[in-house]
Amino acid sequence: MPLLLVLGLEALQPGLPTMDIRKLGIATVVLCGCVIAPDPRPLASATIASDFQTYSIRRVGLLRLHDDDLHHALDRAVRIEFLEASDYVIAPTYVGALSSQAPSERRSGWTLSLEALPPEALEGLDALLIPEVIDINTSDPQRLELRLDLVACETGLTIWSATAWVDSTDREVRHRIQEWQAQLPGGVLDGDPELVLHSPERLVRFAVRQLAGLL
Structure with a gap:
């Protein structure tokens, strides 16, 4: 998943350094994980x-x-x-x-x-x-x-x-x-x-x- 995301970013913004793109891709994956965290079970x-x-x-x-x-x-x-x-x-x-x-x-x-x-x-x-x-x-x-x-x-x-x-x-x-x-x-x-x-x-x-x- 991170690799696919990085490749997509490279295609959209070819001028970005590869390392920066990879960092951005990893950060995006982490943020996505935060968004889908389940809410506490209602009591x-x-x-x-x-x-x-x-x-x-x-x-x-x-x-x-x-x-x-x-x-x-x-x-x-x-x-x-x-x-x-x-x-x-x-x-x-x-x-x-x-x-x-x-x-x-x-x-x-x-x-x-x-x-x-x-x-x-x-x-x-x-x-x-x-x-x-x-x-x-x-x-x-x-x-x-x-x-x-x-x-x-x-x-x-x-x-x-x-x-x-x-x-x-x-x-x-x-x-x-x-x-x-x-x-x-x-x-x-x-x-x-x-x-x-x-x-x-x-x-x-x-x-x-x-x-x-x-x-």
Whole structure:
């Protein structure tokens, strides 16, 4: 391949010295290799309603489905990451169960029964963000599946729904978590880059960051 490229350059520019042409050919091949390098594998995916752009979303409430430490951490992570990634104003959190439906059944198009929530939980809101930990293994190696739904208060419809999967057994995932952690205020936990892989709260925030980047 480099030889063919060099010959082509010689034909186009016969006045160039052979050594310069060969250097140019090698540099071009290297650059081509950089261009075709694959992107990192995505850790999250989202489904968006076809009429998403017709909704005017500004003030968004948080609905915490479970009042435990992990979902408190999830609440904090959503506030931090979505304030950075969007123009939404995040309202105070409302804590309460939605329905008996399993999280896996809440796909785009699922309708939230707004009557199940008190009026004060929806006052002044355009939409609700409903985050939930679907699956987690807090013992080593840690893994996490996280789901986040955006429900329009006008219709009760889920207009955006995303899921993130983080598995610390994957070398690439571990590397990306550690790179992300190094950029946070305070940087690496206690100077040990491996500690983040043993922190459920940091794992949750990393997963939420993947989701926020899709909205």
